[in-house]
Amino acid sequence: AQSVAQPEDQVNVAEGNPLTVKCTYSVSGNPYLFWYVQYPNRGLQFLLKYITGDNLVKGSYGFEAEFNKSQTSFHLKKPSALVSDSALYFCAVRAFKYNFNKFYFGSGTKLNVKP
């Protein structure tokens, strides 16, 4: 079955420190991986995606993510966290094989950045 997992419900980090939000996936075929952020009472905003090519993908607001095929992971990172980064982060996967029109979301990770 195709799926994506975010093992941490919550991540706490101090402002100015690096942050990592973890994501692992399980799909048949080549994975296409996405990160979205959701602020309170708002819709999801696209951050970045991995399709092919360079394993390090740079996205909006200084975020980046590294695709690791051997570990089937796509962790979201930022070198220096801001209080305004506090939000709910979703990893998502699509795959070309079988149900490629479906979009599988992780359960979300709440990021808390403390001043």
Next chain:
Amino acid sequence: DSGVTQTPKHLITATGQRVTLRCSPRSGDLSVYWYQQSLDQGLQFLIQYYNGEERAKGNILERFSAQQFPDLHSELNLSSLELGDSALYFCASSDGTSGVTDTQYFGPGTRLTVL
């Protein structure tokens, strides 16, 4: 602002009733997706339309139906409502040209409360 609009923002209704949620995609986008976000189920893909035709189905109940009109706006109809249908319903759109690698842009959502 993603460019995707959804109405209404909030909807309160009673069990057994029927409601219609409306979505207008970003200008030029041909694909529309519907999602349900609830505390216990997370973010679930319901259904996708592309240029007026159903493209993919996810975890959509038989009591729910959707359509996309010639002007590309979409409506999600929920009938025989149950308490468990209370959730945030998101619409997303994409230009539909890249298939599985399309970036989806989400609307602000409609919060449905069934009493």
